[in-house]
Amino acid sequence: MTLAAIPAAPAGVADPVLSVQGLTVSVRAGGQDQPLVEGLSFDLAPGETLAIAGESGSGKSITSLAVMGLLPPPAVRATAGRVMLQGTDLLALPERAMRSLRGSRVAMIFQEPMTSLNPVMTIGTQLSEALRAHEPISRRAARARALEALQKVRISQPEKRLDQYPHELSGGMRQRVMIAMALALKPAVLIADEPTTALDVTVQREVLDLLRDLQTETGTAVILITHDMGVVAEMADRVIVMRAGRMVEQGPVARIFADPQAAYTRDLLAAVPRLGAGAARDGGRIVSLAPPVARLVDTVVRFDIRGGLLGRPTHRVHAVEGVSLDIRAGETFALVGESGCGKSTIARALVGLVPHEGHVEVAGQALNGLTAAGKKALCREVQMVFQDPMAALDPRMRVGELVAEPLLIHGEGDAASRRARAAELFERVGLLPEHLDRYPHEFSGGQRQRICIARALALKPRLIICDESVSALDVSVQARVLDLLGELKREMGVSYLFISHDMAVVENIADRVAVMFLGQIVEAGTRAQVFGDPRHPYTRRLLEAVPIPDPTVERPARPRLAGDPPSPVHPVGQGPDRVVLRDLGKGHLVAEA
Template sequence: MTTDPLLSIRNLSVTFATPAGPVAAVTGVSIDLAAGRTLAVVGESGSGKSTTAAAINRLLPGNGTITSGSIHFDGRDLATASERELVAIRGARIGLIPQDPMSNLNPMQRIGTQIAEALEVHGRTTGRATDRRVVELLDLVGIPEPERRVRQFPHEFSGGMRQRALIAMGLACEPALLIADEPTSALDVTVQRRILDQLDTLTDRMGTAVFLITHDLGLAAERADTVVVMYRGEIVETGPARDLLENPQHDYTKALIAAAPSLSSRELVRPAEGRPAEIGPLVEVSGLSKEFAIRSGRGRKQSFLAVDGVGFTIPRRQTVSLVGESGSGKSTTANLLLGLEDATSGSVRFDGAELVGMSRRQLFAFRRRVQPVFQNPYSSLDPRYTVLRSITEPLQVHDIGDARSRRQRAHELLDQVALPPETAERLPHELSGGQRQRVAIARALALEPELVILDEAVSALDVIVQNQILELLAGLQQRLGLSYLLISHDLAVVRMLSHQVHVMRRGRIIESGTPAQIFDDPREDYTRELLSAIPGEHRAAS
């Protein structure tokens, strides 16, 4: 049996050309990965993790260049390989699970067609065998009713389901090397466990090597053989996963571990205070339901009840969280509260006023008081707008201040979300995923709203910045009297920031309580299953 690594990177450096001059994104990186092993690369947003991964199969942005080093995969140097050689390798020998589902799925093609293409282009299956394999793959990654779902389009999937479709595409050809860039950051913990179990099966059964990029240190500790820590484009520490995470040597690694949220992390919010009954909650939801017409076989449509009789309140100055697996109805509920979807039945009252039936003028005023931060940092920013314009646009729309005061406000917000002032002049494609999400949070806070709906708002952030953002959100709530509706599959984050938690499953709320009640003494088996699936919380001794 050969001991040569499947992937061997030596002294890799990558530079990006920018208007301000060349920027070194990766400097002198060396990594070895053997067949059948999993290597996790961790580090903060902008540390060079995704750039290193993109260099492996030469999918760097147009302004990115490999300036030195080699990338040997199965004996050949991909850094100097021809485009024809790379096309034959990508997908078939090197699979990719990218971070952003919306920009990597064709909105005009059905999900099944896109997965089938990955199989047939590389000659793995044809005809009915392809159809069967596509259904198997969707079932494998936890998509319910896969026979029906293959005919749907990306916009008919939830964010987590779109991510699972990308995972199915990455696994389709059972590649020798799988590059997984935050593959489960949009997934609830139960589906995450299922996907990662499948990756483990591939490494055991087929010798697939997994190059895993993640900001989840618990996941890295539980699933990787080796962990590589990157900081500002360089590797600062490497070692066996358990050894490195339990006995870190570098100060940056120690900071990462200290910032990682867990169910034992301290709560960031103050206990709910009693208030006179006549003040009332900011939001009252009762009997809320939403039914969608979806495609079934042969062009027929059938109804799907995404939200089923949901009711809860959001008190002023408090955080209410919705948790549950992808497709449980969390994000649809948020869209109903934002007025982005019309409810099939039920009521949403904001500050005593019924949302249904509001005039255009009333809705305009309502949307100044309620701001969202969506799950996807890639599609929530206009690619043509600078960061400055993205942040100041809501101020301009609502006629707040002049150009000078808006610019000043934008710089204040960038500082609050830990971005340097020069970020203001950059375009979204020049930012990492985590940096884009921080811009989206800054934009949502620009109007100083009363309610902020956070739909997986910190799921794309590395642990250090995530901790900063959570501290920021808790501080803003206290200082400005904000209310939050937090939608998250990260139960540690929910515990840190919430006053009240509602567990959703199949469109219904099945359990409610304080964080202590939900996490320390859950009543429902489903809630216990969610808690037991959290990576790194209950690691077995090796």
């Protein structure tokens, strides 16, 4: 089978460019086929955007891999159905014929661009290789086409990017490279599998706008796989909702959002955090007069970049530059901003993991000059919950041992009392005591995050740092974890430093908010002040970029950013200008322009 054997869709004919009929994908386990996707059927029209939505494990990505012919044999395979690309059954094609179609007629953008790009090849080489694999063109012509593809995705300094390696680009730039590679051969179908999940909200907005513009120019049909219903509302023409490998509902996007028929669809939409919903919550007013649980005063964190023959510092990363804040007893203090703004560096400074200048204090104890015993005691007062619970849990230990481990390290109780405490914590976070002897891989993502929260509570800390702790979770699981954090705060009086780039989530959980940009706070105040009356242009830009889960809302056009984003890296001896915060009243601080 060759490319010439696949007929192109006639102009003006509304026949589907892709038709999936009764697709069943199964995994071989215990000598039997267990269906992962069962009886899925849909059509995709030229130029249409079809969103496949659902939680992790619903079969969305398995469906896309089946269409691309990338299912891992022999364990996972399509056991029934057809996938028709303009009249040709892709499931019946041998691998050699399918290889000639991938990229040229059907292309895919994966969730994490860094794992999709070869780290030892330049961007230009990878783009050229993809073009030459499908077209008989010279290296020079391929490089020219690669440059043209980068220009189309509006990446800054495209000539320079051709000779750079993937690690030299930001996440948003790498995703633009993947889009350029996918669209360079003008495929009939583009599958975008969670293309913006790992991106900041402003970069997500740029990537979605770009995909929409390129689709308009090329007429490519798009299958958008996502669990973000805000993205679905903005991008899709039609929606398929999947659960446990089966389609539970499909229809036009306006109808799905306005009148969902399936109970699961209604639950999925109800769990989506919405900007403005936090305004109805009775929060944002901290009445505690107790001393703050944590304080930063004029805190600075910098990292040297060495170069030259002698390896001397030539540049510095100004990760945190003169930040002052306090976290009060029983409050949720949120830090928001894009990747690289210094949010996680502040968290690491609070637990003593990075050297710092200025004053950092936890539970009345300054971190500078702490002895080893003092640092160990600090762990009783502050704990962290990380973004990826699977990476934070030792896969070789039972979860009961993991939750009890902080007690063992600090010499509290005997084995029986530690296990009893772990069982108590499991019940507190909504798990069962009989789960104590299981391993991390036996739990879902949301359950693993609950285990991490239980472990963080073991020593009864006064402050828990949640570093993007719900960003990788499905919306319904995310809602349950956020509800749990709120319950624990009310019942135990624990304080949270909640780090996120998801503004809708922050508005629904935070009492006070600080917005960071390039290592400095540019706006801070109560939730109502920052979200109800944003004064700094960067805060407004973050809020405007949040996807709105309502297809009837038309987003106003805004100017596209041009040029390279500003950088926190400066030559040694130079640095950023310090911002000056002005109090607008009642603690609402805004950086002066």
